[in-house]
Structure formats: C-alpha cells, structure tokens
Amino acid sequence: MVRQEKKPRSRGRKIFLAGCAGLLVVLLAGGGVALFAYHHLQGNIDTVDINQALGEDRPAPLPTGAQDILVLGSDSRSGVNGDLAGGNVGGTARSDTAMVVHIPKGRSRATVVSIPRDTLVTRPACTTTKGKQLAAAQRVMFNSIYTVGGPPCVVKTVETMTGLRMNHYVEIDFAGFKELVDAMGGVEVTVDTPIDDKYSGLKLDAGTHTLDGTQSLAFVRTRHGVGDGSDLGRIGLQQKFILAVLTQLQRQNAFDNPAKLYGIADASTKALTTDSSLGSLSSLATFAQSMRGLKSSSMDTLMLPVAYDRIDPNRVVPAEPQDQQLWQALRDDHAVPAAARKSPAHGGS
Template sequence: MAQTDETATAAPDAPAPPRRRRRTRKRTRARRVLLVCGGGLLVLALAAGGWAYWAYRHLEGNLGTVDIDRALGTDRPAPLPDGAQDILVLGSDSRDGENGDLAGGNTGGTARSDTTMVVHIPQGRSAATVVSIPRDTMVSRPACTTGGGQQLPAATRVMFNSIYTSGGPACVVKTVESMTGLRMNHYVEIDFAGFERLVDAMGGVEVTVDAPITDPYSGLRLPAGASTLDGKQALAFVRTRHGVGDGSDLGRIGLQQKFLLAVLSQLQRQGTLSDPARAYGVADAATKALTTDQELGSLTSLLTFAQSLKGLQPERMKTVMLPVVADRIDHNRVVADEAKAAALWLSLRENRPLPSTAPTASPSAAAHN
C-alpha cells in the first residue's frame, strides 16, 4: 500500500520538512524552559536551605549557658513525681558592657538579681503559678559553689539580690531550692540590654495601668489606661518603684507580673509572630537576651520546651508574691512570713490550690505622682 506520509516520499538527502523542524524547536525550547525552571527551583531550594541553616546556627550561637547541675551536685530536692516543672527566671541588673548606659549607669560590672520569679508548671502544662521573690528579702544562704568553683560557706541574713553578685546563678538556685523545697528543673536569665531589644523586636508591648505613674528615677511617665511601651519604656516599667505604691519593691513586683502576662498575651495574639521577618527578629533578640541551664541551652531544646507550653494561656497563670513581713532589725528590708510561705510552697509541691494567704501584688492600688 502506498504511503501518504510526507517523509515516506522524501529523498534520503532531502532536508526535514518544515513542520518537523518547528516541532523539534518547540521540544528544544520546552526542554530549555524545564531545565531553567528546574535549575532555578534547585537554586532556590539550596538558597532556602542555606538560609535556614545559617539562621539556625546564628540563633544557636546567641544562647549563653551555665552548668547549674554540675555546680549544685546531688544535694538537691527530688524532682516532683507528677512531672511538674519549676523554672527559676532571673532578671539580672548587670551594668557591664552593653548594659552600662541602661537603668542608672555603670556599676563597675557587678550584677544582682533584680527580678526573681519561680514559675511552677503542673503536669499537663496548661496552667502555671508565678511566685515573685522580693529582691530585698533577708534570707539564709546555704553553702554553695560558684560558677568558678569557689566554695561559699553558709550565711544568715543575706539580702536575696546580693546572692547573684557573690555566688552567681548556681548559688541563687541553691538558695531558692532551700527556701522552697522545690527542685528547679530549669534556669533562665535575661539581662537589661537583651530585654530592651526583645520588646523593640516585638513592636512594643501594650500595658494598662489604673493610675498614672511618674518616676523621676527611672524616667517613666505613663498616663492611666493603655499605653504601648517601647524597649526603653518597658525596662523602666518593670524596674520602677518610686512611682507606685509605697515606693518599695512590692509595687515593682506587681508591674513585673503585669508585664509578663502582657508579653504572653501579645505573643499569642494573631499577627505578632505571623510575619516571618518579625518572628525572626523576636527569636534573634530573645536568644541574645537569654542565658539558660545547659539542658535548655540549644535552639532545639528551647523550641521543644516552648512547644510543650502551647496550651498555656495567660488567663490560666496565677501571679502571687512570697508572703513577707517587715524585718524587725532593718525596716527597709523584709523577711518571709514563715507559716504562710511554707503553706505556699507546700501547695506547689503537692499540686494543691494556692492558700488564700498567698498575697497578690497590686501595682496601682496606691500609685502616686
């Protein structure tokens, strides 16, 4: 049967018909497009992977750690049997280096624990209790080992915030464990400069106060109602005491607890971390600000721990203060109200409701100008 296809009647040396050449050009062009697109996707994938790796390594390198477990040894309270976690959160008022221009100027590189909170998270991690320890509480410091390996003997009538200066984080943890009977599973410290950067990276934090606050020492001036604080204002807010209450550390504790809840609420609201650039900025500022125990001292560990707290809502956080009374020897200091403090710590150890005697700090009840 005769062939009707054009190629069947063409001479052996005849050029390919034009229609075939057009199809070949189309195929060649298509291959080029696929190669270019595929190569571009590969480059983008490699670039994204390289960026992710760089970002991870950068954030990981920001973290500082302290070996609390090594310094404390085995003479510690046993972990709670129900899987509850206790975290000691410390705000350091070191004025060394970058902190020198913040909150009152340089103090020769010394540091004190300006803010101390025991965060108790029961099993299930959907609720928490935050207990603030006033910085001017007179306590007994047990014998402890500093980060540099120096042995400090036990001492009585030591002001709580001076323990960080003389013994460092491990001695503070040792003292808190002795006071509470709770084992601190983790240690987290944030410094002045890091705190300021973190708030700015978040785009500021909104707080609400019932009465205006004016403190010439910290420079804080806030009207009654809601205000969005930048990093510098936020630092003044959590450190001010002359503009609230009776001017003691007890009014400051109320502001610190209020600010903590405001930060948690803002981080959980839609939009704060949905922007990748802002989320990375917050992560960068947070990791630069933090010093943790070694177990939390990696980005993976921090993310895993944070993920375990995803069910924790700010409204399920109870904020109280260590029950204290005026020190009989120095009325500018306070000491623990032993009976009430013992009941508070026992309620946490046994996962029972807080006693009615656990005081809450009210930062604005007696605010004055």
C-alpha cells in the same frame, strides 16, 4: 562548673523577665526557620552548667512531672548596658528580679511567684560560678547572693527555701531585653494611676500605652513611682508586664509573619542564658511544644508572703506560716490557698 562563654557582653549583665523567656520558647516551637537561621540562633545562646555546680544534694524532681523554672536577672548596668534604665552602678551585679515559675503536669496553667529582692534569707553552703566553696550565712539579702556566688548559689538558695528542684534556669540580658521588645513592635500595658519615677526615667499617665524597649525596661524596674516606693510595688508592674507580653503574643499571631518571627527569635536568643540542659534550639523547641496550651489567662501571679524585719524595717523576711503553705501547695501541685497569699508587709495578697 563549666560555662560556655561566647559573648563577654553577657556576663553579669542580665535582666530577667519571665514573659520573655516564655515568648522565646513559644516562638521557636513554631519551627520553619532555615538551616542558616537555625545555626545563627543557636550561636546566640549562652549556657551555664547548674547541675554540675550543685551536685546531688538537691530536692527530688516532683513525681507529678511538674516543672519549676527559676527566672533571674541582675541590676548591673555597666558596659553596653550603662545608659539603660537608671545608669551605671559600678559593674556590680545583684539579682534585680527573681521568679519561680511552677508549671504543673499538663502545662495548661502556671503559677509565678516573685521573690522580693530585699528579702533576708539563709544562704546555704554552695559552690560559686568560679568553683569556690561559699560557707552558709544567715540574714543575707536575697539580691546579694548573685553577686558573691552567681547562678549556682542563687539556685541552691531557692531550692533550700522552697523544697522545689529548679528544673531549669533562665536569664535575660538587660540590653537584649530592650531589643526584644522593639522587635515585637512594643508592648501594650494599662496602668490605673500615673507613674512618675525620676530614677528609672518613666513617666506615664493613667491609661493604656504601647511601650517601646527603653520604656518597657524602665517599666519593669520602676518602684519609686508606684505604691509605697518599695520593691513590692515594682513586683506588681513586672507581673503586669508578663501578662501583657503573653496576651500580645497570642493576639499578634507572630507565626503568620516569618520575618517578624525571626527578628523576635534573634533578639531573644541574643539576650538569653539558660542552664545547659535547656541551652539548645532543639531543647527549647521540645519544651515549648509542651507549653503550647499555656495562656495568660491561666497564669496565677503572686508574691512570696513577706513581713517587715523586726531589726531592720527596710528589709523583709518570709512570713510564717504563709511561705511554707505556698511552697507546700506547689510541691503538691495544688492551687495556692488564700491563706498562703497574705503578705503582712503588703497589706494582704
């Protein structure tokens, strides 16, 4: 396992947001930055060598040419992130958010599948970030896998669950996420019911709001102020935010403002960790060019179907057969059928 480490602040202090990763690659595809800016942005990026850690025992790439990306973040709020959206949790790091982003051939649409952090899964034998061999284990809470094994073990688990090869891996830093949203000038979201979450610090009336970086971070972490107070409600807010980011990007047309474009790209790359094959501006730009046809209206967001665990009702497990119907549809590059969207633990789709 080889990891290029340039910034100690980034280790174990990542928060995911799929829209941010998509934002970065779209911006960089616009080109036009000066050479000094290119080198500066390139120096911001951290990488992790997922392929070396996982070896050859992985699902084969899809013959259709579809791409699957695991976008992940942790809930650590130590160090520079200590005062953000909930405070310090002792320096530990768990995968606070996980999404599988499936992009079919043609790159004009995408399916985003959120995996609830409290899902009990079988963790396969894997090699940790530090090169240690970790034995397989059953009934492991999904968000703990990052803590004990790092990105390689999370990717290995997701590939085992889904039968999909993760072509790329992306993390976004907690503090960097805040700076990114502020560089965009905030993000506009609409909520149907009031939100009052004392844990994340978010309080919003029903209606449309432009959230700054601090509020946006609280928004994607809020769960006590929405729905039944579980992680399932938070997933809905995260997916709403993804679509809001993409919609705003399209509306703002940042390419017409070079200074703003550079500010967003700078904040993005400071926050970003990718797999080594995606960890350069040229690789990101190439990938972005293939994504230019993707719009928020063509993104299908859903949650892995889950059911409450029979032993511990505070945990969920993948619902059968809906979960396998979902992953099979993505492996076949088909639209996800209605039957695969039914989640017993969430009262439907």
